[in-house]
Amino acid sequence: MTNMRCSVSETLLDLDCEATVQAISAQLKETIVRFRRRGAVVAVSGGVDSAVCLALAAHAIGPERVLALLLPERESSPDSERLAREVIAVLGVPYERHDITAALEGLGCYRARDEAICHLIPEYTTGWRNNLVITGGLSGQFNHFHLVAAGPDGRRVQCRLGLREYLQIVAATNFKQRTRKAMEYYHADRLNYVVIGTPNRLEYDQGFFVKNGDGAADIKPIAQLYKTQVYALARYMQLPDEIVASTPTSDTYSLPQEQESFYFALPYQHLDVALWHVENGRAPGELADVLGIDEEAAVRIYADIAAKRRTTRYLHEPPVLLAAGG
Amino acid sequence: MTDIKSNVRAYISENFLMGLKDSVINDDTSFLDIGIIDSTGVIELITYLEESYGITVEDVEMTPENLDSLSAIESYISRKTMARAAAV
Numbered sequence: 001m002t003n004m005r006c007s008v009s010e011t012l013l014d015l016d017c018e019a020t021v022q023a024i025s026a027q028l029k030e031t032i033v034r035f036r037r038r039g040a041v042v043a044v045s046g047g048v049d050s051a052v053c054l055a056l057a058a059h060a061i062g063p064e065r066v067l068a069l070l071l072p073e074r075e076s077s078p079d080s081e082r083l084a085r086e087v088i089a090v091l092g093v094p095y096e097r098h099d100i101t102a103a104l105e106g107l108g109c110y111r112a113r114d115e116a117i118c119h120l121i122p123e124y125t126t127g128w129r130n131n132l133v134i135t136g137g138l139s140g141q142f143n144h145f146h147l148v149a150a151g152p153d154g155r156r157v158q159c160r161l162g163l164r165e166y167l168q169i170v171a172a173t174n175f176k177q178r179t180r181k182a183m184e185y186y187h188a189d190r191l192n193y194v195v196i197g198t199p200n201r202l203e204y205d206q207g208f209f210v211k212n213g214d215g216a217a218d219i220k221p222i223a224q225l226y227k228t229q230v231y232a233l234a235r236y237m238q239l240p241d242e243i244v245a246s247t248p249t250s251d252t253y254s255l256p257q258e259q260e261s262f263y264f265a266l267p268y269q270h271l272d273v274a275l276w277h278v279e280n281g282r283a284p285g286e287l288a289d290v291l292g293i294d295e296e297a298a299v300r301i302y303a304d305i306a307a308k309r310r311t312t313r314y315l316h317e318p319p320v321l322l323a324a325g326g
Numbered sequence: 327m328t329d330i331k332s333n334v335r336a337y338i339s340e341n342f343l344m345g346l347k348d349s350v351i352n353d354d355t356s357f358l359d360i361g362i363i364d365s366t367g368v369i370e371l372i373t374y375l376e377e378s379y380g381i382t383v384e385d386v387e388m389t390p391e392n393l394d395s396l397s398a399i400e401s402y403i404s405r406k407t408m409a410r411a412a413a414v
Contacts, residue, residue: 141388142368160385163369311364 012276012290015229017236024221025060031219032061032194039065039193040219041184044088044095045251046080048234048243049198049222051087055237056221057196058091067187068095071180073104075129075254086240096187100179107179113172116165120147127152131253132161132169137304138265138297143311150255176252177213185216194218200227202271206305207312215315226272265304274301330379330400337374342367353397358390368393375399381406 032040040057044050057066068088072081088095104110117124124130130149137143145161147169161169181195188195197217199209204223209215222230227248234244248268266274270291277287284298291298335351342362350360357363363371371393372383381403383392392402 136385136388139386140390141385142390142393143365144369144385144388161369163366163373166369167366307358307365310358310361311366 013226013228013232013272015225015232017233020225020229020233021056021059021237024056028057028060028219028221035194035218037188037192037194037218039067039191040196041067041069041188041191041193042093042196042198043069043071043180043184044084045198046077046083046087046243047248047251048227048230048239048246049200049203050084051239051243052230052233052237053196053198053221054087054093055091055234055239058093059237063091063093065193066093067191067193068093069180069184069187070095070097071100071183072097073099073176074101077249077251080249080251083240083243083246087243090240098183100176100183103179104175107175109172109175109179113169116168116172117147117149119165120159120161121149121157123151124149129254131255133158134265137307138300140300143304143307148255173252174210174213177210177215181213181216188218196221197223199223200230201225202227202268202275205275206308207315209315211315226276227268228272266301271301274298275305278302278305330403331396333378334371334375334396334399338362338371341370341374351396354395356390356394358394375403379403379407381410 028040032038039061042050042054042057044054054066054068068084070081070084070088085095113130114124117130128149128151130147133146133148134143135141135146145166146158147161147165148156148158150156184195187193195217197214197220199214199220200222201224203209204220222233225233231244273290274287276282277284277290284302285295287293287301288295288298331353338351338357339345351362357367368388372388375381376383387402390398392398
């Protein structure tokens with residue numbers, strides 16, 4: 001999967017960055033005014049999506065009306081905070097930092113997750129790290145998750161997750177996104193601001209978010225942009241080189257993890273192009289030509305995109321209001 | 327072996343559909359096509375099959391060819407149990 005014809009993908013996803021920044025900024029400002037709020041809160045992770053959202057908000061309403069939040073916990077990568085601080089400094093946005101570790105301990109996040117891990121890996125204890133890896137979809141199998149754990153001595157264990165352990169690990173880990181969102185809304189309420197959500201088109205379409213966690217927001221300014229286009233905007237807005245050159249990570253589990261292995265199963269550049277083909281009604285054969293893969297592999301990519309949409313449809317659903325009796 | 331299909335049909339009807347729509351599950355109905363099973367549901371179904379039939383579903387066996395209809399499941403379980411019996 002390394003021989004993608006880059007010129008084709010760049011053409012497909014080409015973006016007029018100046019016009020895009022102006023259009024998003026105008027809509028951001030108009031929406032904030034319509035909501036009768038006075039500014040915007042953006043949680044900054046150190047990744048390109050939140051960095052671009054912060055830059056767009058600062059451009060739209062002025063940096064003084066934006067509050068950036070650093071919300072690390074004990075398993076966050078120190079690099080994430082360093083990069084977040086860098087982009088905040090470049091943009092001149094006020095910020096606050098809250099370590100959410102104590103809140104997560106109080107909620108039982110780490111304990112519940114580790115309890116589930118210990119069902120599968122009894123030797124898992126303090127000092128071990130973990131993550132989840134999605135697998136199957138591109139091999140014609142049903143998507144399923146493997147648990148990966150690494151001990152302090154470098155020992156590595158990987159096993160398929162059963163239903164109970166999978167659900168408990170995900171449920172416990174989702175406390176992280178939901179606790180962050182609670183902090184974002186605390187500050188938004190305190191300041192009469194809106195909360196900016198940072199999903200890009202891939203994450204939004206494929207359901208890579210936590211319902212009422214990072215999926216919750218008042219405005220999602222880049223949800224219509226492919227990840228490739230988000231990087232293009234980051235370059236255009238002259239965000240720090242290290243962010244512009246970064247590989248997307250989840251920074252949710254304690255073992256380092258790229259989004260590609262955690263959820264998407266393809267590099268974002270390829271998945272952007274694949275999603276574009278699906279959305280524009282192109283045949284798998286056309287995708288195969290662009291990516292330089294055989295048609296059977298392209299068909300599996302289409303199936304994987306459809307499977308993730310199906311599985312995560314519920315995440316997009318608003319609360320259902322039932323009809324009165326009769 | 328007809329018990330496999332009726333057992334799995336009853337399991338899906340009871341656990342995934344809570345008694346609704348059970349009439350649409352014919353022997354060759356694709357669970358994916360009618361949208362009653364997603365990837366979490368597949369894990370749930372596999373757990374049921376492993377516990378009920380004493381088999382281990384390997385990763386490479388987690389395919390629609392083995393698990394996407396009652397007929398496919400019956401055929402798959404039959405192959406697995408025969409292989410196990412032959413190995414004893």
